[in-house]
Structures are given as structure tokens and as C-alpha cells.
Amino acid sequence: MQQKVLIIEDSSTSLALLKKLVERAGLKPVVATTLAEARHIFLHSDPEHYLCAIVDYHLPDAPNGEAIDYAIESFIPTIVSTGKLDADTRNRVLAKDVVDYIPKENAQVFDYLMRLLSRLEKNKGIEVIVADPKRQNRTAMAALLRRHNFITLECATTEDVETLLGKHPNVKLLLIDSEIKGELATQFVAHLRKTYSKETLAILGLSADENNLLSARFIKSGANDFVKKPFCHEELLCRITLNIDLIEKVETIRRTANTDYLTGLPNRRHFFYTVDQYQQAPLSHQSVALIDLDHFKRINDTYGHDAGDAVLKAVARRIASHCADLVVSRFGGEEFCVYLPDLPSEAAIERIEALRQHIASNPVNFKDQMLPVTASIGLTTASSTNVHEMLTRADKLLYQAKTGGRNQVAHD
Numbered sequence: 001m002q003q004k005v006l007i008i009e010d011s012s013t014s015l016a017l018l019k020k021l022v023e024r025a026g027l028k029p030v031v032a033t034t035l036a037e038a039r040h041i042f043l044h045s046d047p048e049h050y051l052c053a054i055v056d057y058h059l060p061d062a063p064n065g066e067a068i069d070y071a072i073e074s075f076i077p078t079i080v081s082t083g084k085l086d087a088d089t090r091n092r093v094l095a096k097d098v099v100d101y102i103p104k105e106n107a108q109v110f111d112y113l114m115r116l117l118s119r120l121e122k123n124k125g126i127e128v129i130v131a132d133p134k135r136q137n138r139t140a141m142a143a144l145l146r147r148h149n150f151i152t153l154e155c156a157t158t159e160d161v162e163t164l165l166g167k168h169p170n171v172k173l174l175l176i177d178s179e180i181k182g183e184l185a186t187q188f189v190a191h192l193r194k195t196y197s198k199e200t201l202a203i204l205g206l207s208a209d210e211n212n213l214l215s216a217r218f219i220k221s222g223a224n225d226f227v228k229k230p231f232c233h234e235e236l237l238c239r240i241t242l243n244i245d246l247i248e249k250v251e252t253i254r255r256t257a258n259t260d261y262l263t264g265l266p267n268r269r270h271f272f273y274t275v276d277q278y279q280q281a282p283l284s285h286q287s288v289a290l291i292d293l294d295h296f297k298r299i300n301d302t303y304g305h306d307a308g309d310a311v312l313k314a315v316a317r318r319i320a321s322h323c324a325d326l327v328v329s330r331f332g333g334e335e336f337c338v339y340l341p342d343l344p345s346e347a348a349i350e351r352i353e354a355l356r357q358h359i360a361s362n363p364v365n366f367k368d369q370m371l372p373v374t375a376s377i378g379l380t381t382a383s384s385t386n387v388h389e390m391l392t393r394a395d396k397l398l399y400q401a402k403t404g405g406r407n408q409v410a411h412d
């Protein structure tokens with residue numbers, strides 16, 4: 001379901017701009033020009049359907065931020081838009097439990113709002129651990145993070161942090177107080193870094209300690225950042241966003257570097273990395289299948305390059321679904337590779353023969369034309385710790401399958 005954004009705004013210029021921005025972010029704007037109208041609209045709504053509200057500080061029937069209180073009380077993460085930017089208004093806005101505030105009618109700020117909306121959307125899938133020995137601190141911090149749509153997990157000891165990290169592989173951020181119970185906080189951060197890299201888990205140290213050396217000690221032990229208590233919410237959230245943005249950028253780069261751009265399958269580089277991971281443990285069986293589409297040039301020549309691309313994508317999907325438990329890769333051009341760890345030879349042969357039949361019996365629909373596709377496959381079941389040796393054997397067998405008439409599996 002498309003997420004909604006409640007906009008409470010009486011200026012028609014700002015309203016038009018906000019609506020456009022919300023739509024551009026792929027969200028559905030729901031508009032009210034007064035607090036009364038917002039109450040009416042929201043009466044039959046489910047807060048769960050709203051990503052957030054963007055609320056004007058000053059409205060005809062709510063001149064002093066009453067609409068902000070209403071949105072917050074309705075459990076919607078609330079962003080305030082305000083024409084006034086004086087310190088008093090800013091402090092009054094931030095004293096309410098808002099996500100953030102944006103000054104109105106400033107093009108750069110609207111760019112910031114776009115990023116904020118996208119962040120709120122992404123945060124819904126991000127788990128954060130708040131590790132602090134004091135329950136009151138934990139609760140306040142978790143409430144602040146939930147306002148930004150993060151999923152929060154709380155604990156008081158280093159032992160519990162490790163248990164939570166083990167149970168929740170999607171945790172991207174750990175906020176750890178220097179007074180955490182258990183191990184010394186900085187030592188514990190260094191210990192965590194043996195398992196969790198800076199690119200997968202951001203660790204942010206917090207401390208009320210007057211000792212100025214603590215920030216450096218946290219960072220040298222492997223923390224991504226440090227914030228001194230008492231902290232300004234705005235600064236803390238900026239730092240959290242910076243660190244999480246960085247983790248996501250690294251994830252994107254890693255994904256791109258390991259994925260074939262056309263089919264979305266893992267690429268050759270990822271194949272070798274994954275096989276290497278499997279080979280770290282002793283394996284009683286290993287097989288490698290090289291799959292090459294037959295007369296693929298003809299498809300390009302007859303139906304065009306787009307048709308060729310569509311066939312490659314369709315075959316990739318079939319291989320991926322048929323071999324979901326195996327290591328699959330597009331090696332390049334019209335060649336794919338499947339690595340079968342721990343499958344006895346007979347089972348591997350059966351599996352790959354079934355894949356060949358699956359490809360051959362499902363022509364690809366391209367613009368309502370059914371394009372027949374077959375594949376020749378070379379399969380070696382002679383296990384070796386050197387996967388390159390196995391690939392050379394599979395390649396020779398593939399050649400046999402081609403010269404033997406195509407649309408067949410040749411195995412040793």
C-alpha cells in the first residue's frame with residue numbers, strides 16, 4: 001500500500017510545492033488547510049498508513065503550533081514547516097517531540113525534506129540497539145529513535161548487546177553508553193569489531209563523562225562516532241543519519257560490484273567469493289555446471305538485441321528459481337554457472353538435467369512472440385579444491401554438449 005503523508009498547510013504556494021515533493025518521493029499527499037480539517041480527515045484514518053505529517057507551525061485555527069501537538073498525539077512522525085526561524089520558535093518546535101523542522105520557501109530546504117522523507121521510509125526497516133544501564137535514558141533514547149521510524153531494541157549489559165546482535169542480523173546501529181554494565185565499553189567495542197565491521201554496524205559511543213579523552217578512546221576502539229551527553233537531539237540525529245547513510249552507500253556499492261547489471265544475478269566475482277566461502281569447510285561433494293544458451297546470436301539477429309536481453313533475463317530468473325539453494329552466477333554473455341556444494345554426483349546430474357528441461361520447455365514471451373530457448377550444459381562432478389580446475393573440465397564438457405547436438409547435459 002502506498003504510504004500517505006498528511007500535509008497541514010494554509011499557504012497555497014507552500015502547499016503546491018509540498019504536494020509535488022511528496023508525490024515525487026512516491027508517497028500520497030493527504031491535504032488539510034486547517035487543524036479542523038486535519039482532525040476531520042484523520043478521524044477515520046489509521047496512523048499506520050501515514051509515513052509522517054508535515055505541519056505548518058502557524059495556521060488560522062492553530063496559531064501556536066497546536067496542529068503539531070495534534071499530529072504528535074495521533075502517533076504520526078511530525079515534521080514542522082515554519083516561516084519563522086528565530087531561536088525562540090526553533091526551541092519551542094524542538095521541545096515538542098518532532099522529527100525535524102524545515103524553514104519554508106527555501107529551495108535547498110525542500111531538497112532536505114526529500115531526503116528526510118526517504119530516510120523516514122528506509123528507517124522502518126532498520127533496527128537500532130540502545131545500550132544504556134539506566135532505564136530512563138534507554139526509554140527516552142528509544143522514543144526519540146522511534147519518532148524517526150527506527151525499530152528499537154534496548155538492553156543494559158554488554159552480554160545482552162551480543163545476544164541481540166546474534167538474534168537480529170538487520171541491526172545497523174548500536175548506541176552504547178560508556179557506563180554500560182559488563183565489559184568496559186571501549187574494550188567491548190573493540191571486541192565487537194572482530195565480528196562486525198564499521199561498514200555493516202555503526203557504533204556510536206555516548207558519555208556524560210567530563211573526561212575529554214573518552215571520545216578519542218571510543219573511536220580508536222572502533223566506534224564510528226561519539227556524542228557527549230547531554231546532547232542536542234538535532235545533532236545526535238544528524239550524526240545517526242550520516243552514519244547510516246554511509247553504511248547504506250557501502251551496501252549499494254557492494255551490491256553493484258557483485259551483481260550482473262542486466263539479469264540481477266550475482267556476477268563472476270561474487271561466484272568466486274561465495275565458492276571460496278563454501279570451500280573453507282570440508283565438502284564431500286562439489287559439482288560445477290556451465291550453461292550456455294544455444295544459437296543465441298540468432299535470437300539477436302532475428303528479433304533484435306532487446307529480445308536477446310529479455311531472453312537472458314528470463315533464463316536468469318528460471319535458473320535462479322530452480323537453483324535457489326545453489327550458487328548461481330551469470331558469467332558473461334549468454335553463459336551462466338551453477339556451483340552445487342554437497343550434492344552427490346547422481347543428484348547433481350538429475351538437478352541439472354531438470355534445469356535443462358525447464359529452460360527448453362518454457363519459451364520466452366517477448367512482445368507476444370514465444371521465443372524458443374535451449375541450453376547446452378557441461379557438468380563436472382569431480383570435486384576439487386581448485387574451482388578453476390573444475391571450470392576447465394566443465395568447459396570441455398560444455399564443448400562436448402555443443403558438438404553433440406546442443407540442448408543436452410554432458411557430464412563426467
Ligand SMILES: Nc1nc2c(ncn2[C@@H]2O[C@H](COP(=O)(O)OP(=O)(O)OP(=O)(O)O)[C@@H](O)[C@H]2O)c(=O)[nH]1
Nearest residue numbers: 262292293294295296297298300305308309333334
Ligand atoms: N542481447 C544480448 N546479447 C548478448 C549479450 N552478451 C552477449 N550477447 C550476444 O550473444 C551472442 C553469442 O553468440 P555466439 O558466441 O556465437 O554463440 P551462439 O550464437 O549462442 O551459438 P552457440 O553457443 O554455438 O550455440 C553474440 O551475438 C553476442 O553479441 C547481452 O548482454 N545481450
